[in-house]
Amino acid sequence: MPPRVNQLGLKRTEYRGKPSTLCPGCGHDSISNQLISMAYELGLDQHNIIKVSGIGCSSKTPAYFLGGSHGFNALHGRMPSVVTGAMLANTDLACIAISGDGDTGSIGMGQFKHVIRRNVPFVYIIENNGVYGLTKGQFSATADEGQFLKYYGTNHMPPIDLALEAVIAGCTFVARSFSGDAKQVQALLQAAVRHPGTAVLDIISPCVTFNNAETSTKSYPYGKDNEIPLHEIQILAPDYVHAQDEITVDDYAEGDIIDVEMHDGSFIRLKKLENDHDPRNRRMAIDVLERSMREQVFSTGLIYYEEPRPTLAQTEELVETPLAKLRAQDMRPPKSALDGVMQRLMPS
């Protein structure tokens, strides 16, 4: 049997990166794997993708997926600004950016909020484990109040909820997930990569070395026992909407299905589980996140979605040709233009 290939004729292995150097069992590696699957399943051209990250365990991972894509492991907390520049330089690119809870929630909070405000189109993944791994186990700003760590004692400060911060900042695509829930991560990634705006995925991704005790809400045991998906998520691309329609809709009563139409004509189909949640309702999104934080309920899924605002490149009214590909004659006005400026500055 010939090996399975995608629509570009590529094998899944061709979307891999270098071998991971993270701790065996690290949640981040599961996310890298889902990114590989996503790009393979959607048949993405690797040369049109960039991978950008900050600093930290999470930020090392772009080396471990999509080896055919340009990558940039930048500065701690500064990934969003690098993405902003790159996505202005070449609007043909898609961007997958990786950050962590320290990288985004502490040192990078300002850039996190502002890149959302500018609506730079990219997938912003926060691999959130509540702890600083590379510096060996300090609390991050997303650590639970009252949590105990061996060297640092008890955390007395309330956590920052990064998904909530994203909604408040005006993000038009906000999701929370769990790296142990491969299926949901996959569905959310497939939706996020289609979103022409900043898409924030706050993925709880356990640190097996420093923060995996059952008592930690960022651990595998906790996540496995307590994750409450808001919906079952299915992504329906424009070309197979109808076929899928027939199979799935019958199983659900009307009102239990929410089809969120995306910009490119595809749908995020959300099937109701235990709770009512409509991600198109901003107030509901904020309530879900507030409740999750106060009652320590691990709700996952698509938290908030709205039709995206114009991207930064659109508000800048840029030419269609990517700036990085402009010809020399489009980058230097003719001599007559300079002479005209000079003439106006001379004593008449």
Next chain:
Amino acid sequence: MAIQTETHQTLDKRAPICNDFAFSVATKNGSGSQTSNNVLVMSLFRMGIPVNGKNLFPSNIKGLPTWYTIRASKEGYTARKDITEVVVAYNNDTAPEDVMNLPPGGVCITTDKIARIIRQRDDISYYVIPVTKLMRQATVPSAFRKLVENMTYVGAVAQLFDIPLDLIYQVLLDNFKGREKPARMNHDVIKLAYDWTAEHIVKSDPYHFERMDGTQGKIMMTGNDAGALGAVFGGVNVVAWYPITPSTSFVDGIIGFRNLRQTEAGENTIAIVQAEDELAAAGIITGAGWAGARSLTSTSGPGISLMAEFAGLAYFAEIPTVFWNITRMGPSTGLPTRTSQGDLLFTHFLGHGDSRQICLLPGNLKEAFEFGWRSFDIAEALQTPVFVISDLDLGMNNWLSDPFDYPDEAINRGKRLDENALRAFIDDHGKWGRYLDVDGDGIPYRTVPGTAHPFAAYFARGTGHDEMATYSERSDDWIENMQRLRLKMDTARALLPQPIIDDGRAADIGIITFGTNDEAIREARDWLANEGIETNYLRVLALPLAPSVSDFIDAHKSIFVIENNFDGQLTQLIRLEHPENISHVRPLALGDGLPMTPSWIYQNLIEQEG
């Protein structure tokens, strides 16, 4: 009025002084004096008189004292003068001191209110303008009254020193972009003061202006506008910035010239992002440079401090981008609205670890324009950030210049491989690695995202890497990389703009400088030559230093390094790079927040030389 009749008898006997004197206009910040001063400068410029206007202003929106100095020089000297012959004393807080600063025979133009509080000197001329009375006659809506009050001194100056009113009106029209209403309103006030002065004041000083042909074919502009225009002709694509004095008007300039680069449909080829801080601004231009666009930021000392981390990353990951540092006085917040050359060493070594940044050092408008475009070619040719170090004096003041030359070199994207070039490269060399030096000049070949070739991708990082851009902590990889970066810097020395050298005189003394001290040095050298002291002169245009700097040092018995900072930073750099036989190299370093003057250079050089 009594004062002037006492003095004018004696003063009148002096020979007339035409087109060769300086004004100081003392007003309160935010009082609208910028327009008045600009009108005076531009009027003199249009009369054909070489002129320079320098704004010595406070870090304040309204109320603190500000001085604008205007120097007219038929010889074409445009450096600041320590002493101005005329003061317009329109600020009651500073008027007593402003008057005392006048030389004997000087002129004080002031208001009736202020005249009552200043000490009277019998060796100067006083012209007192009844501003309140004149403004009562003016038909100006009350909302604008305070803002146009300063036009009264424009009218008085025009009458006293012979600036034609019709020419002033033309300048006003230009200033208000052709709108007649505000031009007319200002002109009416000017005319009131002009006529009043003609009727009531007996001129008792020798100064006046006369049309000449000293500015024909020349332009007036600020250095920030010149640099911005240069950047637009250099193909800038992405501008990211955070407002900071004195660099803000640089980006304003790009916004103003952005239309030169629009498509017929009005689409932009320049994105301009006001970032949340200087960290983000540096990140945006680094990301844009990495992705293949020409990117630029403009900032000043505190902003450069914040950009240090990205500067180090861009240096080490070898990403072309351009930083303009419009230097103001530090350390720290320092004197935010005063000029300085105090960031030379910090900028050159910006970033932790062993990093050394390319710096371009414009000294006038033409160089600001040229480095505006050339900085991108250098950044891409060397694959490294380029820092253009200008200063507040050049950046924000109006300078006289010959028109700019259109770039004489085509846009140079450096060693950048597209799909086909990458294929050919791999055919030739067997493989491509991002940091592989196949030419032996320290400069590797790069690809940018979006290159449709299976081996085009690489991983940019600030961590240790080998020539294939793979993460490496090996000592030999690290050393090899650092050696290549050093080689690249040595390659740069010959590729960068070379020093401007005037060594044609039989002189023991050599002067070395950089940046905007040039005008003051030019004049001081003429003064010295008149005293029989010949000097040769070298002005550094770029860092790292060119080899000719060493030759110049060796060829003179006495070297003075003139710089407008406190520690003599260029001197320190010369000592570092040229450590042998340099006991004859001495700094003449000032750093008082003001543009350097010829008299300071003249006096200190003579004193030191003994």
